[in-house]
Amino acid sequence: xxxxxxxxxxxxxxxxxxxxxxxxxxxxxxxxxxxxxxxxxxxxxxxxxxxxxxxxxxxxxxxxxxxxxxxxxxxxxxxxxxxxxxxxxxxxxxxxxxxxxxxxxxxxxxxxxxxxxxxxxxxxxxxxxxxxxxxxxxxxxxxxxxxxxxxxxxxxxxxxxxxxxxxxxxxxxxxxxxxxxxxxxxxxxxxxxxxxxxxxxxxxxxxxxxxxxxxxxxxxx
Amino acid sequence: xxxxxxxxxxxxxxxxxxxxxxxxxxxxxxxxxxxxxxxxxxxxxxxxxxxxxxxxxxxxxxxxxxxxxxxxxxxxxxxxxxxxxxxxxxxxxxxxxxxxxxxxxxxxxxxxxxxxxxxxxxxxxxxxxxxxxxxxxxxxxxxxxxxxxxxxxxxxxxxxxxxxxxxxxxxxxxxxxxxxxxxxxxxxxxxxxxxxxxxxxxxxxxxxxxxxxxxxxxxxxxxxxxxxxxxxxxxxxxxxxxxxxxxxxxxxxxxxxxxxxxxxxxxxxxxxxxxxxxxxxxxxxxxxxxxxxxxxxxxxxxxxxxxxxxxxxxxxxxxxxxxxxxxxxxxxxxxxxxxxxxxxxxxxxxxxxxxxxxx
Numbered sequence: 001x002x003x004x005x006x007x008x009x010x011x012x013x014x015x016x017x018x019x020x021x022x023x024x025x026x027x028x029x030x031x032x033x034x035x036x037x038x039x040x041x042x043x044x045x046x047x048x049x050x051x052x053x054x055x056x057x058x059x060x061x062x063x064x065x066x067x068x069x070x071x072x073x074x075x076x077x078x079x080x081x082x083x084x085x086x087x088x089x090x091x092x093x094x095x096x097x098x099x100x101x102x103x104x105x106x107x108x109x110x111x112x113x114x115x116x117x118x119x120x121x122x123x124x125x126x127x128x129x130x131x132x133x134x135x136x137x138x139x140x141x142x143x144x145x146x147x148x149x150x151x152x153x154x155x156x157x158x159x160x161x162x163x164x165x166x167x168x169x170x171x172x173x174x175x176x177x178x179x180x181x182x183x184x185x186x187x188x189x190x191x192x193x194x195x196x197x198x199x200x201x202x203x204x205x206x207x208x209x210x211x212x213x214x215x216x217x218x219x220x221x
Numbered sequence: 222x223x224x225x226x227x228x229x230x231x232x233x234x235x236x237x238x239x240x241x242x243x244x245x246x247x248x249x250x251x252x253x254x255x256x257x258x259x260x261x262x263x264x265x266x267x268x269x270x271x272x273x274x275x276x277x278x279x280x281x282x283x284x285x286x287x288x289x290x291x292x293x294x295x296x297x298x299x300x301x302x303x304x305x306x307x308x309x310x311x312x313x314x315x316x317x318x319x320x321x322x323x324x325x326x327x328x329x330x331x332x333x334x335x336x337x338x339x340x341x342x343x344x345x346x347x348x349x350x351x352x353x354x355x356x357x358x359x360x361x362x363x364x365x366x367x368x369x370x371x372x373x374x375x376x377x378x379x380x381x382x383x384x385x386x387x388x389x390x391x392x393x394x395x396x397x398x399x400x401x402x403x404x405x406x407x408x409x410x411x412x413x414x415x416x417x418x419x420x421x422x423x424x425x426x427x428x429x430x431x432x433x434x435x436x437x438x439x440x441x442x443x444x445x446x447x448x449x450x451x452x453x454x455x456x457x458x459x460x461x462x463x464x465x466x467x468x469x470x471x472x473x474x475x476x477x478x479x480x481x482x483x484x485x486x487x488x489x490x491x492x493x494x495x496x497x498x499x500x501x502x503x504x505x506x507x508x509x510x511x512x513x514x515x516x517x518x519x520x521x522x523x524x525x526x527x528x529x530x531x532x533x534x535x536x537x538x539x540x541x542x543x544x545x546x547x548x549x550x551x552x553x554x555x556x557x558x559x560x561x562x563x564x565x566x567x568x569x570x571x572x573x574x575x576x577x578x579x580x
Contacts, residue, residue: 009387010273040388049554052391077395113397118435118464118477121399125476128392210275210470 011040011054014093016067019074019101024109026076026091029062030055030100034220038208040094041074045082045105052094056129056208058136068219069139071207083108123201129209134161134191136204140214141183147215150178157186159213160205161196222246224268225258226305228277231468233408233439234495235321236277238357238381238569239304242319244272245570252577255299259308261288275471300577303351306343310350317353317576319379322492322513323364324412331412331489345369353576355379357493357569358514379573381493382566383502385475390557393476402433402464404481406474406496407488409438409445409465414487414510414528416445419452421534428538429462437477439468479503479551483541486510487528494518502560504552506544508537 012032017039019028030039043051055074063070082089083105091101116124131137137160145153151171158166179185190196205211207219226239246254247268256263261284263271270279300315307318325332325340332340348354348369355377356362362376407413415436422429440446446465453463469477478484484500484507494515500507501519509515509523516525524544526537552560 049558051395051554052387054388078391081395116397116399118400118402118433118466121396121476121480122466122469122473124396125389125392125473126470128388128472210472 009040009052009094010037011095012037013096014039014041014055014098014100017100018061019091021079021103021106024079024106026074026079026101028074029059029067029072030074030093031062031067031072036216036220038072039074041076041100042092042094043076043078043082043089044092045089046086048085050081050085050089051076051078054129054208056206058131058206070136071219079106080108119200126201126203129206129212131204131206134187134204136206137161137187137214138184140207140212140216140218141187143218144215145183147217150175150182153183153214154186156213156215157190160211161187161190162193162199163211222254222256223258223301223303223305223308224256224263225308227271228258228280230276230278230281231439232275232277233468235305237384237495238319238321238566240272240275241382241384241566242302242304242570242573243268245567246574247272249570249574252574254577258284263287302355302573302577303347307347307350310346315352316350317355317573318347318351319355319357319573320348320361320365320492321357322361322490323368324490324492326368327364328412328490331410351375353377355573355576357381358517360514360517361492377572377576379569381495381498382564382568383495383499383561384471384566385499385502385557385561386472387558387561389472389475390479390561391554392472393479394551394554394557396476396480399480400433401431401482402435402480403483403485404477404500405434405436405485405487406478406500407438407486409436409440409449411445411448412489413438413445414489415449416452417487417528417531417534418485419449419456419458420531421538422453422456422458424531424535425538426457429456429458431542432482433462433464434458435464435466435477435481437466437469437474474499475503478505481505482545483508485538486515487526487534488512488515489528491515497523498564502564503557504560506541508534508541 012035014030015033017030019026030041032039039055041053042049053076055072057073058070059073062072087105089105090099092099141153144156154171154174155166158164207216224239224243226236229236232240256268267283271277298314301313303318325337329337353375354371356365357379362378365371405415405418478500484505486497486507486509488510490513492514497507497509497518501522507523509525510528511525512528524537524540526533
């Protein structure tokens, strides 16, 4: 089938990858040589495209290997669909069409999921590219503080965790009397706030998430 | 190309159309486009950042400095396309404008006074000082010709399209089943006529038991959300059967449309009605008002009704219910990708490029 219908996808060629079947999905990481774009992967079976995704999640393995600070994790779903079509499946790089993995399709899980609520559907769609803990944002907050200053770091913390601009009175107070370890303090303040606790899903957007507002340059340092 | 519509933080509707035009122009090697917001030049790297962020926040931060620094000035000899209103008129050798609709003039009851005044103060001058006018639907072109006497040779049609991220289509396609719901897409404002859906519950209270009602869109104006909540209470609908999502990202909207039993678009007036096309690409039927441009958008998947006739609305809803019950499973990802490519938003750009290139 190839990637002819997947144009303008905004991805870079895969240079390093490590993929495996785990719990009826393909998981691992895929990293480019560099640059701001993530890698894109495509799952096929019997020539049909089953799934397309970007490697924008957090992978502890990739972090341990020093790849993209861990932000090149990938999960490919759809193995039950693949099982209906073929005995083997392939994973390709979307950008280069290079074959990255060919493996047997595991037996279908036959797990009948309970229907999602609409809120659950929206939450599932928001979660791609999110991290696990607010602390994972610290290197980006520190880089933003270093490169763009206190106001920019505070505003980015609000926008990333709360989806809105920083409170003007907080910005003024911090600029008048900056706390020590300001990046750490900003994340702790917002992550500990009632407003963050009340937000659906308590999401921590990673550097490829649309709500991520810190300096992304760190991903490529 | 003037792209002032992109100054907002979160893009929907017209900013989405302008973003696609700007993106196509930015990557068109045949034409040396420059971009401006109002009178301030937008450097290509800043535009690329805005397009990547799908937000004008970067421009808000950068443009004051750009203006103080001189910012560059578009040559008077240039051909300029104004993509949403004209902040300056008669300044350039050739000027064209993109017109979406004449709604503030033709249906003023759905707009706030300030918006009507602003539109009325500008539209005539904008049209008179434009060598060419691009309309986003035959309905808008017909209105412009009828009310402003613009001859056919000064009018062109540009067909808005849609742009789906393949990863969003894939992720939405692979979600587990979702509870039955109907999606009513659009900003919460009286022109969108969402009230009709709630009024229907008075005659068919079981509808809300069969489907949750999901109003997807940001709060608009004229207190429409409060009015809708009052109507729901009057119809005796349990509050948990109605959901107001607020603003949705493209990714969230894709999944919401794809998994809806069907969509409802009861608007009184639309320049085009992109949600109807988006639903069609995703294989969803839309119970769709037959007003203004809406019958043009996706006739094969639209169940049209008169938005002033509750009986006709009930008939269209009933037809949607039985057609949905007989519908096949969700389309395969390959099919969705092909459908999205066919209706790609870049199809609006070529007529504009041809006008800009012609001297």
